[in-house]
Amino acid sequence: MSGMNPVPVENKNGERKVKSIKYKSVTVLFADIQGFTKIVEHLNPEILIDELDQFFFKFDSIVESYGIEKIKTIGDAYMAAGGIPEMSRVHPIKMVLVAMEIHRYMFELRAAKEDKHQDYWELRIGIHTGPVIAGRVGRNKTSLDIWGDTVNIASRMESSGVPGEINITGATYLLVKDFFICEYRGKMPIKYKGEIDMYFVRGIVPELSVDGDMRTPNSRFRFKMQHIRFSDLEEAVLDRFEKELPKQIYYHNFKHTIDVVTQTEIIARGEGVSEEDQLLLKTAALLHDIGFILSYEDHETHSIELAREILPHFDYSDEQIEKIAELIGVTRPNAKPVNKLQEILKDADLDYLGRSDFIQLSDSLYRELIEQKGEMSELDWNKKQCDFLRTHIYYTETARKMRQTNKEKQLEKLKLLSGDVSEK
Structure with missing residues (x-):
């Protein structure tokens, strides 16, 4: 799935110019060496460059491991942004996980330096988090x-931070507070913006970390984050x-999928x-008909x-x-569900059979089949639907309670439309 990556466009003179894009929500990180100017004064330049490179x-x-975009380095400062070029919630x-891992790496280096009685970097x-303007700069490379506030x-x-700490704004805090323990540290006046709340990140919420260590995300952390990612x-x-x-x-369109x-x-x-x-089921439901964008025949395989x-x-x-793929497979017309999750998706896919707008939806399906597979009289279609409804069953108790009566x-309405007078 491609993101909104700023690309060169030609203006009316045929010159290539990069179009900038505004992103509504991007998280920006700055990291900087404490006391770098003093370090430069007494450190060998070659050693300085080697250590910065390291x-x-x-x-x-x-x-890179977190899918965050490195923007640039300026001297001893490092800048990265999340949410570009691919948007994400x-x-x-x-970004907070990135910051924690960077600090963990620096703490490890510090411990090694202290063991050797050497100076260390902090x-x-x-x-x-907020809106930015993004674009590509440079003529050749x-x-x-x-840019932006x-x-x-x-x-x-x-x-305004402290060495060894992660200082975040109130805007970022509101987006991460369910995942991390944060400590309020006061307000910072920002020109033209008023005062902004600041928080130190103390660690991952204990129940979302491995053995409650507040350092390593556990499966609950990842699953909680996946639920947010589902919206993306x-x-x-x-x-x-x-x-x-x-x-x-x-x-089989946008509305049916929803x-x-x-x-x-x-x-x-x-x-x-x-x-x-539930996440697996919702994902399979979302993707079960995406194959129609490639082919009408055997669309489940394409999905x-x-x-x-x-x-x-x-x-x-x-x-x-793999579990999602198996769920999508059960939406094939003749496939029989073999477990509870497959039963749920099968019932959801055919939920329309018991809806009050069934006749209208059936007409839409009829028009679609005529376009894709050739002529069929409306009478024949209604008889076919009658036969289908007679033999169809809802597998779950929940679906039966909601849809069976309707x-x-x-089915009775279809019988009238098709002239079917057979017994129920």
């Missing part, structure tokens, strides 16, 4: 850069539906499914292929992806 190389690897959380880190405020958080996935998938789905797909996701969640809660399995392509970008594990009413 720091920044490690910072780069940490930043979890960039503040990931780092201040400041973080702020361009690099991504960002958010950048300036992040820099102020760093300069939903936005990206529905955007592809709007842009890439053929206009002749009248039923309906199935909603109904999946309702049935899953009614059946007492765990939150972890599974696209799921395997898309989901790694949204932090799904290989194990989760499904039977819809």
Whole structure:
């Protein structure tokens, strides 16, 4: 899934110029060596450069592992941004994890230096979340850069911080407070912005960390973050539906997908499914018809292929992806569910059979089939639907309670439309 990466465009004179993009929410990190000017005065230049290179190389690897964008280094200052070029709702959380890992690395170096009775380096880190302007600068070798008040405020958080601490603004705190323990430390006056709240990050919420160590995210942390990430996935998938789905797909469209996701969640809660399995179900529901953007025939196979392509970008594990692929597979017309999760998705996909607007939805499906598979009379279609409703069963108790009675009413309406006078 591609992000909004600023790209060169040609102006009316044929000159290439980079178009800037405004991002509504980006988390910016500044890291700076404490007392760097004094260190420079008595340290050999070659050793100085080697040590800075060592720091920044490690910072780069940490930043990259979290999908954060390194912006640049200026002397002893390091700048990174999350939420660009690919937009995400979890960039503040990931940026705090980046900051914690950078500090952990610096603490390890400090311990090694102290053992040898050598001078050590200390780092201040400041973080702020807000809107930025992004663009690529440079004539030949361009690099991504960002501008705006958010950048300036992040820099102020760093300069007003304390060595060894992560200083975040109130704006970032509100986005990460469910994941991290933070300590309020007062307000900082910012020109033209008034006073901004500041917090020190003390660590991960104990129950979201391995053995309560407040340092290492556990499975609950990752799952909690995935639930937020699902909104990013939903936005990206529905955007592809709007842009890439053929206009002749009248039923298996954007609206049907939203309906199935909603109904999946309702049935899953009614059946007492765990939150972890609810996420798998919602994801499978979201992607079960995405294959229609590639082909009408055997679209489920294409949906599974696209799921395997898309989901790694949204932090799904290989194990989760395989379970989601199996769930999508059960939406094939003749597939029989073999477990509770498959039963839930099967019922959600055919929820429309017991809805009050069934006849209208059935007409949309009829129009779609005519476009894709050729002629069929409306009478034949209604008879086919009658036969389908007679043999169809809802697998879950929740779906039966919600839809069975109304499904039977819809069957009676279809009988009248098709001239079917057979017994119920």
